[in-house]
Every structure is written in structure tokens, then in C-alpha cells.
Amino acid sequence: MLVFFVLNSLLLIASAEIATQQTAKAVQITGSLGQCLLEIKPRICDTGNVLSEEDRTKLDTLLAKVEEGTKREGYPLKIKTKSCGHQGITVQVIQLKATPAEDMDTLQTQLLQLLQEYTEAHPCMRIAFIVLNADDDKVENRRFWCGVNWNVPVKPSEIVELYRNEISLVVKAEYGHALNNIADKFLAMASKRLEVPFDEVPVLNANINNNSNTQPLVDGTVQQQNTVEVQGEKAQPAEQQVEEQSENRGPEQTQSTGTEAN
Secondary structure, three states, rough: OHHHHHHHHHHHHHHHHHHHHHHHHHHHOOHHHHHHHHOOOOOEEOOOOOOOOHHHHHHHHHHHHHHHOOOEEEOOOOOOOEEEEOOOEEEEEEEEOOOOOOHHHHHHHHHHHHHHHHHHHHOOOOOEEEEEOOOOOHHHEEEEEEEOOOOOOOHHHHHHHHHOOHHHHHHHHHHHHHHHHHHHHHHHHHHHHOOOOOOOOOOEEEEEEOOOOOOOOEEEEEOOOOOOOOOOOOOOOOOOOOOOEEOOOOOOEEEOOEEEEO
């Protein structure tokens, strides 16, 4: 009986690992970044070596701390009778180097697909992707994007605000310092909110362009279960609060509104 239990557990672990790898391959993220995303875990993917080894080590340590510090027993799922036990928030940071705008747009779409597939295949996982495109020569090419699944209690627009607070470091190309500050404040926000039950929200993402001559712009995409809805509005000043509202209509249906600036 014990042997059967052990073998069954090993089979479950093996099947979960295969499912994880197949999910990453399904969205066809190629190259070294695709290899880094084969497994979603708390770490920095810096394939362009933008950050120093010391910065990467510090950030990896902090992301592990975020996952550990956000573990809570039995947080709610859409199916109220189930719970996922002791599961922290997995934040995976992607540091890019001078990536063209069209490639950045493609990556955002791929990450949303990856996030959606993980949400369906691994409903107990709580995932947040954070992407920063560094360009020391062209400040206008610097872009920040984030996406989370429904059970992360921090909205993408709030993560964008954390980035805005670190603009002074980004302008000086102190990307590692900025990302560490964002992760640290994310941990503080998430762990505090997990002390009480939080509202369910859908998969969301937001991004920001940084230009030395203009105010940063924000756009958002709302993903509801198997569909993606994008709603656009006129550009608004960075100092205005980005509005993202969520209306719960019962366990099976959630309607949300996002904003997009062009």
C-alpha cells in the first residue's frame, strides 16, 4: 500500500512537470528566454545580462522571500468548496535589453497566453509576471509591463504605480535597484491583504512606456477566463489614477473594465 502511494505521488509529480513544460512550449517563446520560462518560479530572467550578478542574486533572494511571505492556508477559489493549501505568490521578473516595440508587444501577448494556460492547468498557482525593457541609449524605448492571474491580490495598475515611484532609478539605469524596490513593496502590499479574504479578480495586465519628454502612459488588458477583452480610452496624464474596476457577479461570472492609452 505504501509503495503504491509513493509511486502514485511520483507519477503525479512527473505529470505536473510535463504539463508545465508543455505549457511553456505551447506559446512558442523561443531562445534563452523561452528556456528560462519553461518553469515558472520566483526568479529573474535576465538573458541579456543587463543586471550585475550581485543584482540578480539579490532579486532572486527577494522573489523567493515574496513567495514564502505570501503563503496562506486555504485561500478562496472560484469553487468555494475547494482550497489550495499553502501556496505563495510566484513572481517571475523578465529583464529585457533594448527590445524593439513590436517584439515587446509580441512577448506581452505570449506571456498573457502563458499566464492563462497556467491558470487553467494549475489553478492553485498564484503568478505575477513583471517585465522591464532597458535601453540606455533611447529612454523612450523603456517599457514596463506586468500581468497577474485572478488570485493575486495586487492589481496590475498598482504594480505600475510601484514602477512609477522608481522612475528616478530607471532613468539612471539602476534597474536592479528599481526592481528590488518594486518586489519589496509588492510583498508588503500582498502579505497585508492576505491577512483577510480578498475579492476574486480576473487575469489582468498593465504596461507603461517611459519617455524623457512625455509623461508615462498606461494601458491595460482584461482577460476573463478564456477570453481577452481590450477597451481603449484617450491618453491620460501619469499623475491621474488608472481606473480598474471589478464587478463580481457570483462565483461563475466576473465582469471587469480596464483602461488603455495609445
